[in-house]
Amino acid sequence: MSGFEYKILWLDLEHRKERVEKIEGKELLNWIGGSGLGARVVYENVSPWVEPLGRQNNLGFFTGPLTGTMVPSSGRHSVVSKSPLTGIWGEASIGGRWGRMLRKSGYDALVLQGNAEKPVYIWINEGKVEIKEASSLWGLNTYECSTALKQLTSQKAEVCTIGPAGERMVKISGIFTDGEEGRTAARCGLGAVMGAKRVKAIAVYGQRELPVSDPAGLREDLKPVLKRIQEKTRVLGLFGTAGLVIPCEQTGDLPIRNWTGGKWEEGALKISGQKMADTLLTGRYHCAGCPVGCGRRVNIKEGPYAGVKGGGPEYETLGLMGGSCLVDDLEAISYANELCNKYGIDTIDTGNLIAFAIEAFERGFINEEFTGGLKLRWGDPQVLIEMIHCIANQEGKLGSLLAEGFPAIRRFFGKEVAEFAIEAKGLGFPAHDPRAYNSIALGYATANRGACHLEAFSHIFERNMTMPEIGISAVEDRFAVEGKGELVAKSQNLMAVMDSLAVCKFLLFGGVNLTEITGWLNKVTGLSYSVDELLRCGERIFNLKRLFNISCGVNRKDDILPERILRQNRGAGGAAENLPPLEAMLAEYYAYRGWSEEGIPLPSKIKELGLD
Amino acid sequence: MSGFEYKILWLDLEHRKERVEKIEGKELLNWIGGSGLGARVVYENVSPWVEPLGRQNNLGFFTGPLTGTMVPSSGRHSVVSKSPLTGIWGEASIGGRWGRMLRKSGYDALVLQGNAEKPVYIWINEGKVEIKEASSLWGLNTYECSTALKQLTSQKAEVCTIGPAGERMVKISGIFTDGEEGRTAARCGLGAVMGAKRVKAIAVYGQRELPVSDPAGLREDLKPVLKRIQEKTRVLGLFGTAGLVIPCEQTGDLPIRNWTGGKWEEGALKISGQKMADTLLTGRYHCAGCPVGCGRRVNIKEGPYAGVKGGGPEYETLGLMGGSCLVDDLEAISYANELCNKYGIDTIDTGNLIAFAIEAFERGFINEEFTGGLKLRWGDPQVLIEMIHCIANQEGKLGSLLAEGFPAIRRFFGKEVAEFAIEAKGLGFPAHDPRAYNSIALGYATANRGACHLEAFSHIFERNMTMPEIGISAVEDRFAVEGKGELVAKSQNLMAVMDSLAVCKFLLFGGVNLTEITGWLNKVTGLSYSVDELLRCGERIFNLKRLFNISCGVNRKDDILPERILRQNRGAGGAAENLPPLEAMLAEYYAYRGWSEEGIPLPSKIKELGLD
Known part of the structure; x- marks a missing residue:
């Protein structure tokens, strides 16, 4: 056993008390850090019945053992809580520089308990913690708050913050870092939890050197890797995730017109990463220590959306605000994206909700009285933008409803809208169509936080990747049925490991394999994980969340x-005919997982994983 | 049309803005005031999808046109909101002096909008409104807060407040007035809404004379009535509602051992109002202008519960903490009652939840690890008291769960506990057994706020009362089936009128009839309601909530x-064999109400009531 340990700072907002917990030994080994240890802590401290916006919920920020080290693409951490949007397990992984700085300030994780009496910010400076009155910050947008809080603390500090939507406890609000070049813990409404806790922002600063057991060995290991990653992810660097718009439209992966369309070639060209690179792009943005640099920096100098400056839209945003709403105006989407970032809401759920609302309007479920006179139309940038204001401000009936997310919509309209409210467990679909990759269907249906493409991320193994270490030695047929249960389960276990370490999944695009990552982990921690032990941790973590x-x-x-x-195929394009046979895949999945037919881990599996 | 009008003070806690709305004419005529106008305002301003603890919910305090006038037993108002406990329509009627004083300060209703940034109290002094910082009050119990706020404002002010449980958003917390002699808007968790809004307390004072159109005529009308009421409610004055314990045990109405018992004669004697009168009673308490005085004042000077001073337990409290938990120690229940009042929680739900927990412990659903070592036992006063502390403080797993109420329990344990979680629509049963009066079964199943004995209060017509004005000219057979649909619907319409006026339902025990009440209303307002118009208002109000x-x-x-x-009869006592045939009664009820078989008001009914 090495001396590796993990320090959690517990902050009780009600009694303004702090406490440091050190985790080491088996507890740390079994849960790795990041999302895994976060799940363990939530499971232990947040009873499943608690009100997500109440004082009994916790909000945790968990880095992994690799976060912020010289390991490439390790500038990540996970935010964990019970979700106020879905009422179940909630988490969001986020890049940027905040997680690294939290560690450098002396803590590997921060858990907020209770709800503060009045708005506060938290300032963690070289391990010293202050909870301070935040009335001057309350109401600011995320960009403004980031700037203002650096002035109150230190220009060298990193800031995470909620926007006005999080303050209002909008159920699709997130937690934002890095100001104008924002990264976001967007999903599951965790910004609303922070808002309920009356914590506007958290500034962190420190100069602690992050512990690495064998720095020389690690440096040696990484030498050949960085270049390989840069080469293999060159396109991602050039076009960002926005570069996926065109290929995803071609394969039938891009959502079109609230998931009813099959092709949208011209639209995709107009909002693609390539187009962005030709027009708005001014530079790219890297998370801490990342050789990929998939983040976009854009600037709109003229026209109706002049003034947009900072982070550009990601593929998910383009897919849902563009393809799904049929808006083919890249500048408008960039403006919409910036609005969401400033207000502090998730662009994925926002895009889905707007596309849903347009269809609901078209089909007569809502009328102009409901929308406050707004005529909801496909492809109208102004409608898109108006609705973002509505949602973030909970304005009018339309904004008030959409701000509560899909679960409220389902309760209000009942069964009739279930067919076109495109969500799972209350979370809106990411911009990847389950009809284009069968494993995505199974992945969305079984992901612990609701419809999520990153909890399994299995379609990369149906596209062009393999991973012999988890038993995937050939690229899978995306329309096959048999084997998907195993594929998705294995992918989920792997991705649970990645989110716990915490490193970016794009490393896999960089040609990095799990054996290498395991080696880095061991050189950082001085431990001696095997690949299989790590995957077993992933399985344990996934099951605990379940x-x-x-x-x-x-x-x-x-x-x-x-x-x-x-039941309804795309009808055209790269996945025109396919319908994912969920029931069959689910049966295989449950069996492979060692779960009952009701989807509940069997006692033998629980025991095997040490979860009893 | 008389010049009668109704003034609503709207207070926006976010922007600290006030606005006065005057309601008159048809809008006022159709909804009367109190619960009815409150329902209308909630329906108009709180969308059904809103998060009850979020900023989009409103909390309204609505007096009726009779509140605080010389009409006897009119010291009442209704608190209305979307309930955080049940997620549906929430309301609670409350006596005391606060409602009268609100009117005397110049407003007939107060509606709180948005959530304040930090703890505040509200001070309404002769119409002038101040929202002031409440950090010195936050954390105080209801008795302390009432005293402290009078010191901050005026000794002549009336105060309503939440306790520490309301601050914590405990889902069974209420809103309390009148300090130690507390009256409570107890049900539906409205204290949690006030807590979420960060409003600790509201002090009101004014000397405005309440408008009465024909005071001389009204005085003349009331002359013979007061004496009649006093005579007919003499027993209620002598023994309070606690006087019901013995007769209710005899008729099979009292809950025993979480609704499994049939007889508990000795226990009932020990905790009866008669026993209270012989031992602890020091006086009685009257709501504003009430000739009945059913409130108890008790004082325990010695023994383990010495120090109890103020309001004594009501029948409901005795039934649920006594009968249902098998605690036959009147001093212990008085202490438990005082604890609930100080913490600010509903004794009805508390008693039900504790009885449920004891049974769940006995049956192995929860163990000592879950209860923090507490051995849950029937009839143990110490267990009762410990659990109240646990719930109000959300302590440990047990307290944390019970504080979320029955809906959370049902979600957590699933179907297996449904049989012995004794609630309807998430609200725990009052201490009246539906097996003792068939109409109670139908009343609980159809009450808009969940299991409620006051929304229909129909069993009074199965006991010893008639009311020819609503077509009940003979006392009904409590075990009959036919006719219950009509009885309950008519009773609900009548009671909606009483809660809207707002007068105490005990007036009916005083031999007052609806024709008399209608006459008083007309003399107060200068309007000319007929009895039938008033009942039509009741029907409209009930349907709007539906x-x-x-x-x-x-x-x-x-x-x-x-x-x-x-399915399980009481087995002994006054209602040993009866099981209420809910399905049959429900069918008759829906038909009588003009609702579909799914329980939805038909378009014709909606039109008829002017609700379209």
């Missing part, structure tokens, strides 16, 4: 997808 | 009762 959800009432009945996705 | 609930997803599937109540 157990939390089961305590919240989740079972097979919730592992479902909307009828539109299961 | 429509709100339907928008929240309620329908026939929710008009249900636990299996224990429908």
Whole structure:
């Protein structure tokens, strides 16, 4: 056993008390850090019945053992909580520089307990913690708050903050770092938890050297890797994730017109990363220590959207605000993206909700009285922008409803809208169509936080990748059925490891394999994980989150997808005919996982993973 | 049309803005005031999808046109909101002196909008409104807060406040007035809404004379009435509602051992109002202008519960903490009652939740690890008291769970506990057994706020009362089936009128009839309601609340009762064999109401009531 340990700073906002917990030994080994240790802490400290916006919920910020080290693309951490949007397990992984700085200030994780009496910010400076009155920050947008808080603390500090939407406890609000070049813990409404806790922002600063057991060995290991990553992810560097718009449209992966369309070639060209590079792009943005640099820096100098400056839209944003709303105006989407970032809301859920609302308007579920006179139309940038204001401000009936997210929509409209409210477990779909990759269907249906493409990320193995270490030695057929249960389970276990370490999944695009990553982990920590032990940790972590959800009432009945996705094909384009046979895949998946037919981990599996 | 009008003070806690709305004419005529006008305002301003603890919810305090006038037993008002406990229509009627004083300060209603940034109190002094910082009050119990706020404002002010449980957003917390002699808006968790809004307390003072159109005529009308009421409610004055313990045990109405017992004669004697009168009673308490004086004043000078001073336990409290938990120690229950009042929680839900927990412990659903070592036992006063502390402080797993109320319990344990979680629509049963009066079963299943004995209060017509004005000219057979649909619907319409006027339902025990009340209303307002018009208002009000609930997803599937109540008889005592045939009664009820088989008001009914 090495001397590696993990320090959690517990902050009780009600009694303004702090406490440091050190985790080491088996507890740390079993859960790695990041998302895994965060899940463990939430499971232990947040009972499944607690009100997510109440004082009994916790909000945790968990780095991994690799966060901020010289390991490439390790500038990540996970935010964890019970989600106020979905009422189940909530988490969001985020890049940037904040997680590294938290570690450099002396803590590997921060957990907020209780709700503060009045708005506060937290300032962690070289390990010293202050909880300070935040009335001057309350109401600021995320960009303004980041700037203002650096003035109050230190220009060298890193800041994470909620926007006005988080203050209002909008259920699709997130937590934002890095100011104008923002990275976001966007999903599951964790910004609303921070808002309920009355914590506007957290500034961190420190100069601690992050512990690395064998720095020379690690440096040696990494030498050949950095170049390989840069070469293999060159396109990602050039065009960002926005570069995916064109290929995804071609393969039938891009959502079109609230998931009813099959092709949108001209639209995709107009909003692509390539187009962005030709027009708005002014530079790229790197998370701490990342050789990829997939972040976009854009600037719009003229026209109706002049003034946009900073982070450009990601693929997900383009897919949902562009393809799904049929808006083919890249400048408008960039403006919409900036609005979401400033207000502090998730662009994925926002895009889905707007596309849903347009269809609901078209079909007569809502009328102009409901929208406050706004005529909801496909492809109208002004509608897109108006609705973002509405949602973030909870304005009018339309904004008030959409701000509560899909679960409220389902409760209000009932069964009739289930077919075209494109979500799973209350979380809107990312911009990847389950009809284009069968494993995505299974992945969305079984992801612990609701429809999520990153919890399995298995479609990369149906596109062009393999990973012999997890038993995937050939690229899989994306329309096959058999084997998807195993593929998704294995991918979920792997991705749980990545989110716990915490490193970016784009490393895999950089040709990095799990054996290498395991080696780096061991050189950082002085431990001696094997690849299989690490994957077993991933399985343990995934199952623990499932157990939390089961305590919240989740079972097979919730592992479902909307009828539109299961019964109505795209009709054209790269995945014109396919419909994912969810039931069959689910049966294989449960069996492979060692779960009952109801989707509940069997006692033998629970024991095997040491979860009893 | 008289010049009668109704003034609502709207207070926006976010922008600290006030606005006065005057309501008159048809809008006022149709909704009367109190609960009815409150329902209208909530329906108009709180969308069914809003988060009850979020900024989009409103909290309204609505007096009626009779509140605080010389009309006897008119010291009442209704608190209305979307309930954080049940997620549907929430309201609680409350006596005391606060409502009268609100009117005397110049407003007939107060609606709080948005959530304040930090703890505040509100001071309404002769119409002038101040929102002031409340950090010195936050954390105080209801008795302390009432005293402290009078010191900050005026000794002549009336105060309503939440306790520490409301601050913590405990889902069964209420709003309390009148300090130690407390009256409570207890049900539906409205204290948690006030806590979420960060409003600790509201002090009101004014000397305005309440408008009465024909004071001389009204005085003349009331002359013979006061004496009649006093005579007919003499027993209520002598023994309070606690005087019901012995007769209710005899008729099979009192809950025993979490609704499994049939007889508890000796226990009932020990905790009865008669016993209280012989031992602890020091006086009685009257709401503003009430000739009945059913409130108890008690004082325990010696023994383990010495120090108890102020309001004594009501029948409901005795039934649920006594009978249902098998605690036959009147001093202990008085202490428990005082604890609930100080913490600010509902004794009805608290008693039910504790009885449920004892049974869950006995049956192995929870163990000592879950209870923090506490051995839950029937009839143990110490267990009762420990658990109240746990709930109000959200302490440990047990307290944390129970503080979220029955809906969270149902979600966590699933179907297995449904049989013995004795609630309807998430609200715990009052201490009246539906097996003792069939109409109670139907009343609980259809009440808009969940299991409520006051929304229909129909069993008074199965006991010893008639009311020819609503077509009940003979006392009904409590075990009959036919006719219960009509009885309950008529009773609900009548009681909606009483809660809107707002007068105490105990007036009916005083031999007052609806024709008299209608006459008083007309003399107060200068209007000319007929009895039938008033009852039509009651029907309109009841249906509007139903429509709100339907928008929240309620329908026939929710008009249900636990299996224990429908399938397991009491086995002994005054209602040994009866099981209420809910389905049959429900069918008659829906038909009589003009609702569909799914329990939804038909378009014709909606039109008829002017609700379209």
